Amino acid sequence: MAPNTPIAIDAARREHLEQLWQQLGLSSPLPLKDHELAQLNAALTHTSSGLHSHHEQLEFLGDAVLRLAATEFIASTQPQLPVGERSALRAQLVSDEWLAQLGEQIGIARWWQIGAMASGDGAGHATLRAELSEALIGAIYAIGGLQAVQAWLTPYWQPTSAAVLADPHRGNSKSALQEWSQGQALGLPAYDTREVSRRHGDPRRFHCRVSLADLLAEGWGGSRREAEQHAARNALRLLQERPKGNTAPH
Structure with missing residues (x-):
């Protein structure tokens, strides 16, 4: 998939992008071809920059590639996992x-190119990192195929996968809390979630209070x-701290 319309890439930007490619440990030989540089440059250029060739199409591609690559990673590293647990693990990956x-x-x-307003919005940088990382996955797929994506992401997925599999709730604390409450005949947890900040990307944009019996x-x-999820996780933690006989399952 080609980015919107390729733009001229000067020598300094070309060198900068090839430094990134080398840092990522990708196998395609340097120097990168012009169309490969165009893909990489577009992936790292956010729409907020105002530049015509930007990340959106590659982010869309990267979303599909990421799910497929994660599915194959789980199949090869955790073949014994039932489908439900594979889905839970993939959701985290x-x-x-x-x-x-x-x-x-x-x-x-x-390496990114973003607009002045986006640059000044520190709270939104996590969203920018997520969007452009997904676009970068799309660019790597367009340049080197699925194998290149898997080779690059596997070392990052391994510790995440280990942490999720070590978590008895598989990262889904809401589901675990609901299962426990129903097992105790307490009904369903009640969630009161409110938007307390209008800043896009603010990690404390939403506040949630969950209640269940006492x-x-x-x-x-x-x-x-x-x-x-964080509220449910904290609720489970409180339950685990209670005396035995009234605790959440481990």
Whole structure:
């Protein structure tokens, strides 16, 4: 998939992009061809920059590629997992939160081109890292295919996968809390989630309070889902701290 309309890439930007390619450890030989540089440049150019060739099409491609690559990673590394648990694991490996962490790990801000307003909005940088990391996945696929994407992402997926599989709730605290409450005949947890900040990308944009019988816990997040998951996780933690006989399952 080609970016919108290729733009001229000067020598300094070309060298900068090839430094990134080398840092990522990708196998396609340097120097990159002009159309490959155009893909890479577009992936790292956010719409906020005002430049005509930007990340959106490659982000769309990267979303599909990421899910397929994660599916194959799980199939090869965790063949014993039932389908339901594979889905739960994949949800963590393709999440916006994971993508933002990936962007931070590779230092994507050193290579991105973003607008002045976006640059000044520190709270929104996590969203930018997630969007451009996904676009970068799309560009790597367009240049080197699925194998290149898998080779690049596998070392980043391995520790995340291990952490999720070590979590008895598989990263879905809401589901675990609901299962426990129904098992105790307490009904469903009640979530009161409110937007407390209008800043896009603010990690504390939403506040959630979850209540269940005599239990009350709260959490914050950049999205409603994230805030509710954090509140449920804190509720489970409170339950685990209670005397035996009235605790959440481990």
